[in-house]
Amino acid sequence: MSEKSKLPFAVLEAIEALPNVVVDATSFAELTTLHVGGTPLATVRCASRDAVCAVVALLDDAKVPLLIVGGGSNLLINDGEVPLVAVVLECDEVDLHLGTGTLVAEAGAVWDEVVDMAVVSGLGGIECLSGIPGSAGATPVQNVGAYGAEIADVLTRVELLDRETHERAWVEASSLELAYRYSNLKFTSRAVVLAIELQLRTDGLSAPLRFGELARVLGIDAPRGGEEIRWPIAEVREAVLGLRRGKGMVYDEADNDTWSAGSFFTNPIVDAEVGEKVRGIVAGRLGAEEAAKMPCFPAGEGKVKLSAAWLIDRAGYAKGYPGHGRATLSTKHTLALTNRGEASADDLVALARDIRGGVASAFGVTLEPEPVWVGLSIDEPAQS
Incomplete structure (x- = not known):
């Protein structure tokens, strides 16, 4: 058995024989932006979608637990020996079609590099998602969002590897039940995201601006009612990056x-009456003026978001x-x-x-x- 892995020899030998695969002993503390976490059974780096499929199939067939790791920006992992294999997605090709605005990114592509590539190419729709750490494959899993935009706004299809059948197919975004920080992929192991397809704008303008703080930084009046404000995407990206840096939300290994x-x-998304109850508690604890300023936004069907x-x-x-x-x-x-x-x-x-x-x-x-x-x-x- 290799010193770099605690996998059964036959499984390790089969994985190491695959093309575009490297096995090492990298810890989760080195793989995550929290820099916390112990040592997996093995760290298996996959540089192609085919490699991901083959590695996952081998591990599943051998009943070896695994964890898919992209940018490691959304993981909190225990210390010590962690009884699973880290399958690291390093497939990172991005294809842009400027005429149609279609963007296809492999799951291991660094998300902010995808956003930058789109903006530089004049394609709009994801500029408000600038600076979010992690990989492209993670974006549909929890429907990432920021500054009034989310991936559901532009996601058209996702290529998935079914963990039960090991079949690989493109599925429509509508099948993922995307909602606030949710998809039916989240907290499940039913499938692995291999690639995503986005439909972006081709006119160099942003998606409609919906966030007052961002509008103020751009020096424009906040949108009101049904008003739609769109802005040059490069300016929006720089404003978002500035806001995120000011909140410590742009990852810097030296900081x-x-x-x-x-x-x-x-x-929290709660019933509207619960929201008013919370406002009452705030008034009792902090005063009526503070209660009046409590953020509380409509979230559909009698719900509010705090x-x-x-x-x-x-x-x-x-x-x-x-x-x-x-x-x-x-x-x-x-x-x-x-x-x-x-x-x-x-x-x-x-x-x-x-x-x-x-x-x-x-x-x-x-x-x-x-x-x-x-x-x-x-x-x-x-x-x-």
Whole structure:
């Protein structure tokens, strides 16, 4: 058995014989933007879609657990030995069709490089998603979004590898049940995203601007009512990158304040009456003026969306909150839990539990984590 893997020899031998595959012993701390996580059974790097399909089929047939890893920006993984194989997607080709505005990106393509390529080529629709870390293949899994845009706005098809049949096929985006930070791929192992297809605009203008903060940075009046404002995509991209950098949301390996999983909690979507109950609690705790300013947005069918960052801050967790061990809140944004260097997975879990418990105690709202947790749980262990 190879020192770089704890896989059964026959499985390892079969994988190493595949073209466009490299096996090594890279830890999850090296593969994730949180820089937390132990050592998998093996790290298998796949430089083509065919390689991904072959590796996943071999592991599934041998009943060896695996975890698909793209940019590692949405993972919180336990320390120590992790009993699964990290299958790292390094297939990263991007095809642009300027006449039609169609973009096809392999799953391992760095997402922000995809956005940059589209903007430089004059194709609009994903400029508001600039600076989001991770890979293209991850974008439909949780329907990534920012500044009033989300991948569902432009996604047309996804190439999937079915984990049960090992068949490979393009499926329509409409089959993924895309919703706020959700698809029917999330938290399941039913399929692996191999590539995505987007339909972008060809006129060099952005998707309609829907976010007041972004409009202000661009120096334009915020859109009102049914008004549609579109703007040159290069300017929108630079404005978004500036906003994200100011919040520590553009990953920089040299800056511990960006060693995070981005927004750690999703914005709660609750019944409208629950939203008003929360507003009442805010009024009682912080006064009527603060309650009137509480972010609360329509979310369809009698639902409203609250701001997780606002609730965290008003529950007493300020930017830079010291937290536990080497895990703290970002000094720039209360929604990012960061590794200040050598933080353990337990440090991050303790901080996440602290914040979620504090918000629940203060406002009666339970925050849900956005990253995928492996070998860990945000729920407190049951008392024996």
